[in-house]
Amino acid sequence: MSASEKHDVFQAIADPTRRKVLQLLAEGDLPISEITSHFSMSRTAIAKHLHILSEAELVSGRKVGREKRFRLQPEPLAELKQWLSFYDQFWDNKLSILKHVIENSGENGLKVIEKEKDTTEPS
Amino acid sequence: MSASEKHDVFQAIADPTRRKVLQLLAEGDLPISEITSHFSMSRTAIAKHLHILSEAELVSGRKVGREKRFRLQPEPLAELKQWLSFYDQFWDNKLSILKHVIENSGENGLKVIEKEKDTTEPS
DNA sequence: ATTATATAAAACCTTTTGGTTTCATGTCAA
DNA sequence: TTGACATGAAACCAAAAGGTTTTATATAAT
Numbered sequence: 001m002s003a004s005e006k007h008d009v010f011q012a013i014a015d016p017t018r019r020k021v022l023q024l025l026a027e028g029d030l031p032i033s034e035i036t037s038h039f040s041m042s043r044t045a046i047a048k049h050l051h052i053l054s055e056a057e058l059v060s061g062r063k064v065g066r067e068k069r070f071r072l073q074p075e076p077l078a079e080l081k082q083w084l085s086f087y088d089q090f091w092d093n094k095l096s097i098l099k100h101v102i103e104n105s106g107e108n109g110l111k112v113i114e115k116e117k118d119t120t121e122p123s
Numbered sequence: 124m125s126a127s128e129k130h131d132v133f134q135a136i137a138d139p140t141r142r143k144v145l146q147l148l149a150e151g152d153l154p155i156s157e158i159t160s161h162f163s164m165s166r167t168a169i170a171k172h173l174h175i176l177s178e179a180e181l182v183s184g185r186k187v188g189r190e191k192r193f194r195l196q197p198e199p200l201a202e203l204k205q206w207l208s209f210y211d212q213f214w215d216n217k218l219s220i221l222k223h224v225i226e227n228s229g230e231n232g233l234k235v236i237e238k239e240k241d242t243t244e245p246s
Numbered sequence: 247a248t249t250a251t252a253t254a255a256a257a258c259c260t261t262t263t264g265g266t267t268t269c270a271t272g273t274c275a276a
Numbered sequence: 277t278t279g280a281c282a283t284g285a286a287a288c289c290a291a292a293a294g295g296t297t298t299t300a301t302a303t304a305a306t
Contacts, residue, residue: 010137014133014134014136015294022210023209026209026210031252031253033252041294041295041296042296044253044255044296044297045294045295047253048293048294049294052293065252065303066252066253066302066303066304067253068252068253068254072213074213074214077207077210077214078214081207084200084203084204084207086146086149087149087197087200090195091197091198091200091201138263140264154282156281156282164266165266165267166282170283171263171265188273189272189273189274189281189282189283190273190281190282190283191282191283191284247306248305248306249304249305249306250303250304250305250306251302251303251304251305252301252302252303252304253300253301254302256298257297257298257299258295258297258298259294259297260293260295260296261294262291262292262293262294263291263293264289264291264292265291266287267286267287267288267289268285268288269284269286270284271282271283271284272281272282272284273281274281274282275279275280276277276278276280
């Protein structure tokens with residue numbers, strides 16, 4: 001399925017089938033044949049999608065007996081999230097500031113309280 | 124450039140050139156030729172990328188005089204963000220809950236206060 | 247040992263992508 | 277009105293994407 005460079009996260013999630021595979025694996029590890037049973041295409045096709053997802057490190061597969069079980073590995077989505085966060089400023093300005101605070105709050109965490117009245121409107 | 128369905132956001136951002144175009148437009152509206160000057164490919168190629176970005180409604184173009192100025196339209200990125208948020212739970216569990224609250228807080232907004240001591244640790 | 251299961255790997259095919267070049271058209275400036 | 281500029285549109289192209297079928301190999305179960 002090509003001899004090009006490795007696929008990145010952006011390419012990996014571009015295909016709806018692959019997104020569905022990720023969603024499936026979110027519910028738990030599965031072997032190829034069982035993943036395939038959720039689609040109307042050949043096992044080989046799914047195996048190729050899994051290969052692309054592997055290249056992007058969104059899934060990992062380990063042989064167990066005669067089957068190969070795949071597991072979701074969501075860490076690379078962080079890159080996507082970071083990419084997205086850049087565009088918050090052009091878009092949803094009110095909440096983006098708050099979210100930035102949260103994303104950089106580290107292990108300490110935060111406390112959230114519902115506001116009675118808006119006093120910080122004009123940013 | 125094909126007779127298929129319209130491109131969606133996931134496909135639109137899959138290409139590095141298109142991501143760079145978005146980044147450029149983030150600094151301000153630009154006509155095609157000026158966008159092109161930032162790349163080492165033909166104007167026609169860039170025009171096609173802009174067309175795909177338009178289909179995904181990530182940019183919009185309006186004629187002004189003899190040029191066509193393009194503008195960033197980041198709203199559709201919300202879909203991507205929402206898609207991403209699903210995977211937070213498998214990954215960054217502590218903050219994902221808080222973020223979910225924020226994302227669903229509507230126009231009212233929230234008030235955020237730094238915590239002195241963690242009392243809600245065990246979720 | 248035999249057979250059924252689970253996957254791997256290769257060859258092949260069609261459509262889409264991402265680019266090019268060439269030609270046509272509309273608009274601004276002199 | 278004559279160029280120069282800015283874009284649009286069409287035809288073409290190579291490679292990658294997304295499938296298929298066929299063949300081979302390893303493991304499990306009988």
